Amino acid sequence: MSEDERLPQPATADIDLVTLLHALGDPVRMTLLLSYADGREHSCGPRDLGLDHLHKSTVSHHMRVLREAGVTTTRVAGRNRFVSLRRTDLDARFPGLLDALLAAASTPLR
Amino acid sequence: MSEDERLPQPATADIDLVTLLHALGDPVRMTLLLSYADGREHSCGPRDLGLDHLHKSTVSHHMRVLREAGVTTTRVAGRNRFVSLRRTDLDARFPGLLDALLAAASTPLR
DNA sequence: GCAACAGTTTTACGTTCGTCAAACATTCGG
DNA sequence: CCGAATGTTTGACGAACGTAAAACTGTTGC
Numbered sequence: 001m002s003e004d005e006r007l008p009q010p011a012t013a014d015i016d017l018v019t020l021l022h023a024l025g026d027p028v029r030m031t032l033l034l035s036y037a038d039g040r041e042h043s044c045g046p047r048d049l050g051l052d053h054l055h056k057s058t059v060s061h062h063m064r065v066l067r068e069a070g071v072t073t074t075r076v077a078g079r080n081r082f083v084s085l086r087r088t089d090l091d092a093r094f095p096g097l098l099d100a101l102l103a104a105a106s107t108p109l110r
Numbered sequence: 111m112s113e114d115e116r117l118p119q120p121a122t123a124d125i126d127l128v129t130l131l132h133a134l135g136d137p138v139r140m141t142l143l144l145s146y147a148d149g150r151e152h153s154c155g156p157r158d159l160g161l162d163h164l165h166k167s168t169v170s171h172h173m174r175v176l177r178e179a180g181v182t183t184t185r186v187a188g189r190n191r192f193v194s195l196r197r198t199d200l201d202a203r204f205p206g207l208l209d210a211l212l213a214a215a216s217t218p219l220r
Numbered sequence: 221g222c223a224a225c226a227g228t229t230t231t232a233c234g235t236t237c238g239t240c241a242a243a244c245a246t247t248c249g250g
Numbered sequence: 251c252c253g254a255a256t257g258t259t260t261g262a263c264g265a266a267c268g269t270a271a272a273a274c275t276g277t278t279g280c
Contacts, residue, residue, distance in 0.1 A: 017211075
């Protein structure tokens with residue numbers, strides 16, 4: 001059996017700002033966010049994300065933090081998990097915040 | 111002698127997004143940010159900030175984190191230190207981010 | 221001068237965090 | 251069925267964090 005399912009995640013209304021900022025206040029997870037900013041689904045391997053230097057369990061840990069903070073959603077399909085940004089939910093919960101964060105993250109030192 | 115001086119803080123261009131988010135990803139520091147959002151200067155005592163439950167050294171520690179992240183600036187005047195938000199600098203470095211954060215922080219659970 | 225004041229620094233301590241390694245599911249392909 | 255593939259979970263470890271207490275620095279007022 002392999003119906004699509006989603007890993008546990010907070011409801012939109014339960015997304016907490018401090019928890020979200022704490023989740024994003026880490027270089028690895030900020031890198032993940034930028035990868036997810038394309039709106040597509042990504043699988044979980046370190047190879048897909050320019051994180052070859054990290055162990056797969058470490059990446060798994062970071063993705064759990066992002067998911068539990070409400071940043072991402074994870075769809076289970078077979079032996080793959082597809083992670084994507086909860087853009088609609090985040091925009092509903094904190095209007096303008098995600099856009100500002102992504103814009104800020106794309107700003108080099110100038 | 112007591113010319114006004116400012117405690118060390120990063121230049122606007124050196125404000126790092128991840129460092130900033132990490133600084134704000136703590137409940138106490140988020141509370142401080144909201145206090146500073148009025149644009150005025152605040153002294154450092156826990157009493158001024160609804161942080162009576164925290165030791166003054168703890169508050170001092172949190173204010174240092176905020177200052178070193180580029181969130182606040184501290185003006186030294188006599189035996190008082192006046193802390194205020196670096197709104198102009200933050201807006202220049204990350205346009206729209208501070209407003210989005212403050213708006214988000216003011217959003218209750220709804 | 222000296223005592224009170226406003227904060228910082230230092231030290232200490234328990235907790236959380238980031239990381240890896242190894243063990244553990246679960247699923248797909250032969 | 252068996253082995254490879256894809257992640258997760260658990261356990262361990264050092265580093266960083268949040269907090270408080272005590273010692274310290276500099277300032278104001280008497």
